[in-house]
Amino acid sequence: MRLADLARFRQAAYRLFGTTLLYPAEERLTSLVAVARELEQQSQSLVEFAFFSQWTRFLALLVQREESGTADLEQAYLDLFLVHQKVPLYESGFLTPDNPALTMAALDGVYGAAGLAVATSFKEPPDHASVELEFMSFLCGKEAEAWTKQSLKDGVKRLEAEAGFLGRHLYLWFPVLAEQVARHAGDGFYTVVTRAAHDFIGHDQALIDALLMQYHQEASRSV
């Protein structure tokens, strides 16, 4: 598999996970189902990856939602993340619960350094799971561009940025989020979503580390 293709797939996957963790409004769910159906058709080539089982389970679950409406999902979302707030969907909820501004400021800095800012029309804070997942999607998109241009230096730089963001932010707290969702939601929709996302992100971090290790070894050999 070409690294550019893999990065594009990862870009789509991060975006899909991020959007699935936003409020499940009907219009949003309709487009999620459409994307899931398309990705489902392309997923057989991913069978060599350890996240395959959870990934396909997640896509199948989304596709099944087409006919079932959003009422139960909205109820589950409200119960878990909004009204009863059993599980915070924010990094600060896990890492700096007494000082959320600290995490948010740090993330604003990270996004700013990449030339991005959270749109004022967007209602969620910068440490919301969806925003962090979307940011990873953005980084993967940039990585795909680098590989397409055959720029090894730029590709490695992008991988390093992804590894840094996962290690300092997203993967520091997402496993705990997935664990808490599983505890509160049994085998419900959001358990499947967060479990699949956890498996995917964890795998991504390890894969990026393995790639970087190889590139650094290669660089030191050529020096």
Add this chain to the structure above:
Amino acid sequence: MAVFLCQELETRGFGLDLEAIREWFRGRVPELGMRIEQGPCCTSRWSLDKALSDGTGLVLGLCSHAYSVPEFEAQARKVGLDPFGVEVVNLGAYCAQVHERSQATAKAKILLEAALASVGASPESRPDNIKPVLSWDQTLSRRALFTLPPVRYEPVAFIRKGDCAFNEGCRVCATTCPWQALEPSEDFMALDKTRCTGCGACVSACPQQAIDLPGVSPQQINAQIATLLNGASLPIRPRAIMFVCARSAPTLQGLADQGFSYPASWLPVEVPCLGVVTPTWLLQCLNLGAVATGVLPCLRDDCRFGQREVTKGRVAYCREFLSGLGASPDAVRLLDPGDEQALARALGSLPEPREESRAGRTRDVALFAPRATAQALLGLAEQFAPSLDFALTHPYSPVGMVAVKEGCTACEACVRACPTDALQMDRGHEDVALTYEPGICIGCESCVPVCPERVVHVEKVTDLAQIARGRRTLHRDTEARCESCGAPVAPGAMLKRIAGMLGPEDAGTLSFITRYCNSCRGSLT
């Protein structure tokens, strides 16, 4: 769960009676799915279909290990199976090719049953306990740098935070890891996956059994060994356990291919690396009825453990211990994978089975320290030694012996550092006592550097009499009580120590400190 058997096993070597195996399992586990067809070892057209498994686990009994692992793993994922939840047993090399048909069939039943027990106890593989390994070519072309090479997965250690004693100060796994893959972070033990080789040394060292490694997690190994020693009442007696480094498994295949034979009593247990096999494992197997235990290491330069001398040392300890008891040291063997003839000879004979064998009597099998160690040591002493008057000082002793010299102030620093609770502080009304249970001391020396008085010492000694004696007092002191509220102030030696530090010019302060507890001092000033 399901079992798949390659049909070529029927004719391979002396052959296995596959129908007899099917019938036997049908009687024991009626719900078990079983299929007998050509396996991936014999045909490239083999495919894993959903009907074979309900997703809870699968055991493959194959003619050999000659099949594509990544291809098999991909097939497993396709049908929703966790590839690390599948056990592959090389029934060709371990049974059909080396034992006559009835013995080989009986042994195959035991091995399959043990594999099922292991699969049943297997923790699910997660992104946290596996790592992708990229199979790059040695010489990379520029084009290759833009392509993802084939990915395979290797198991790595995973610490269950809820069971880990990191916050109580335990660092045993970090000090055991030969690759510095485990490093204390702010509030947990962090694993650097890129450094972890999956040798399993931390798994068996962890006194809390808080570390999983797909394939050798504590529940899996306990279940597997219990079944091998106590499972099916089959005519394989006596039984001996051979821990085989997975990378050395081809040696046994080579032995079989060359027509060497050895007693069917040897039951192989494949582990990712012998770094996980401790003296406690080796001795506990003997204690629970095995007539011998052996370890078959790898000879590769890239040994996952990288410390073959430790494996040798562990075996040497076991042999010396057995000698000391008056038992045959030959019951624990370090096997040589480099010389097939010598290996066949080493496997060819077994010690005489004991009359009072425990085989089949003990259901509750535990191989992991600390509790299993004392159980194994005392159990073997009961079987072999005329008395418990035996002590062995050895660098690979699985137990230690703590001594406290004069000068202890009962500050409890050692108690807080002890990961197994071998050291405890008992507080009575009048006095305090530092107590110690040698049988659960793993000799980790965590208590030594934390002692501010430098009076704690640990020796790597297996002292049976002390272990049998159980908990005892190492140090006793009076406890001063608050004149105001009666609460404990401090042990007498601690107050003396403070007096020594303050000197006579601070007699007033000292008197105040000695007479009142912390909270009363606050309210009185």
